[in-house]
Amino acid sequence: MNVVETDEADGFFDVVAGTERSQAATMVLSPGQSTGGPENRHPEADQWCYVADGTGVAVVDGEECRLTSGTLVCIEAGEAHEIRNDGDERDGDDGGPLRTVSVYAPPVY
Template sequence: MHYKHLRFGQGFRTAFAVREVQAAEMVIAPGEAEGGPDNRHRGADQWLYVVSGTGVATIEGERQTLRAGSLLVIEHGERHEIRNTGRTFLKTLNLYYPPAYDQDEEPLPAGEG
């Protein structure tokens, strides 16, 4: 068993990985964004669940509104940005299959999860 209480402090933090799946929490301040035109996970799909807040995801140029309860899958290789469009923190739980980050929260090259 693996357990971690997620605090959703500002920024991006990996929680842990078990075999082929990695969990992480991400908190984005109002008006801020994570990702951008060159941001993609070459070897991992990203499942993003919105815990609280509002925002917009831009995946390969297509925009998707985000709010508490939204579940979004960003497939490996898709360029993406997550932007907080609200007045409170945008808090998300992210699952990566296979893992996308190493222990220092640096992106893993494709095929090294």
Template sequence: MQHRRLRFGQGFRVLFECRGVQAAQMVIAPGGREGDADNRHGGAEQWLYVVSGTGVAIVDGKRRALAAGSLLLVERGEAHEIRNSGRTPLKTLNFYSPPAYTATGNERPPGRPPRGS
């Protein structure tokens, strides 16, 4: 068992991973964004759940409004950007399959499975 209380401080933080799935939390400040037209996870799907705040997801050029309770699937290889369009932090919980980041938040190269999975 692994357990962590989510605090949603600032930025992106890997929480933990198990059996080829990774959990991370992300906080984007008002007016901020993560990613751009070149941001792609070549080796992983990303499930993004909005805990609080409002924003816009731009995935392969298509826009989707985000609000608390939104669930977004960014499929492997899709270009994506997440923007905070509100006045409060946009807080998200993200799952990557397979894991896309190292414990320090650096992106893993596609096709390289994590050790111990």
């Protein structure tokens, strides 16, 4: 059994655990920060992205999905994707980090 505490993740992207069949990573995006884009794909792996805290937007193959705490998005193998924190530090509640935990199956990184 592996147990990983992700509450204190503060690095942009950290692989925190893995086996031969899957892998877990944390990601923290500051307001206005994004990752990925039209060319970002994992040809052989699904990515399950869980929003632990914050808000943002996922764009998967051109379709937008609002992200809030508790949202779980499956980005299937081969789908282009971008995750972004659309908050603005000047907007009060929307100024915090977007914290996610992703599981890749099979491992990507």
